Amino acid sequence: MEMNALKELYINELKDLYSAENQLVKALPKMAKASDSDELRAAFGEHLEQTREHVARLEKIFEALDESPKGKKCKGMEGLIEEGGELIEEDPGPEELDAGLISAAQRVEHYEIAGYGCVRTYANLLGESEAVSLLEQTLAEEKETDEKLTELAEQINVVAQEAGESESSESHEEETGSKRGKAARKSKSRAARA
Numbered sequence: 484m485e486m487n488a489l490k491e492l493y494i495n496e497l498k499d500l501y502s503a504e505n506q507l508v509k510a511l512p513k514m515a516k517a518s519d520s521d522e523l524r525a526a527f528g529e530h531l532e533q534t535r536e537h538v539a540r541l542e543k544i545f546e547a548l549d550e551s552p553k554g555k556k557c558k559g560m561e562g563l564i565e566e567g568g569e570l571i572e573e574d575p576g577p578e579e580l581d582a583g584l585i586s587a588a589q590r591v592e593h594y595e596i597a598g599y600g601c602v603r604t605y606a607n608l609l610g611e612s613e614a615v616s617l618l619e620q621t622l623a624e625e626k627e628t629d630e631k632l633t634e635l636a637e638q639i640n641v642v643a644q645e646a647g648e649s650e651s652s653e654s655h656e657e658e659t660g661s662k663r664g665k666a667a668r669k670s671k672s673r674a675a676r677a
Contacts (some may be wrong), residue, residue, distance in 0.1 A: 493605035494550055500598050501541045501552040503560035507534050507591065510564045514584055519577035523584065523635055530588075530628050537624070540617045544606075547613060563591050578642045585636045592629040599625060 511534065515527035545552040567587035575583065603618040 489605060490609055493602060493609060493611075494548065495555065496598065496602045496605065497541060497544060498552060498555035499557045499559075500595070500602065501538065501545070502555050502557035503595065503598065504534055504538045504541065506557065506560045506564055508538065510567065513571070514567060514588065517571045518581055518584055520581045520635070520639055523581055523639065526628075526631055526635060527588070533624050533628065537621050540621055544611075544614045544617060547611075559594055560591070563587065563594060566590075578639070578645075581639045581642075582636070585632050585639060589629060589632050589636075592625055592632065595625045596622065596629065 508531065511527050511531040515524045515531070518524045518527065542552060567584065570580065570583045570587060574580075599618055599622040603615055603622060606612075606614040606618055
């Protein structure tokens with residue numbers, strides 16, 4: 484690959500990340516609002532501030548390249564955010580929603596980790612040392628956020644499982660009670676006919 488072709492790819496990928504981060508700035512407050520867990524809500528709020536900083540770093544890189552960050556829509560992020568939005572619209576129980584929001588957020592983080600890893604490598608090959616430093620900083624923060632979400636998931640997923648088990652046993656009791664009631668009514672009906 485020629486250097487100018489790599490630079491073109493680099494700029495294109497940076498534009499994709501810029502679009503992704505800006506979409507995330509709009510989505511994170513909705514995810515935080517939908518969350519039932521105070522810890523998860525706080526994590527989304529903290530990541531929103533980080534994401535705004537990621538946007539600012541990308542703008543700094545574009546400025547150094549004398550390029551506009553606009554002109555591309557990140558369809559990958561759009562799809563990930565849409566899936567998270569669908570989960571919120573389905574309106575599951577609060578524990579299930581929190582577990583699902585963590586899953587959606589981790590998909591986003593993994594997508595970003597992949598994207599930032601690639602552009603950091605391109606920047607390194609292109610000799611863009613200041614961009615490498617900025618991209619590595621963002622990449623480290625994305626990985627850290629993913630780790631925090633994993634820690635939260637370990638707590639929240641257990642709560643979701645326990646809530647699901649109690650709902651399942653209540654449902655089983657109702658079902659069993661309903662069957663007993665039907666059997667008792669049939670028995671009374673037979674006795675009345677006899």
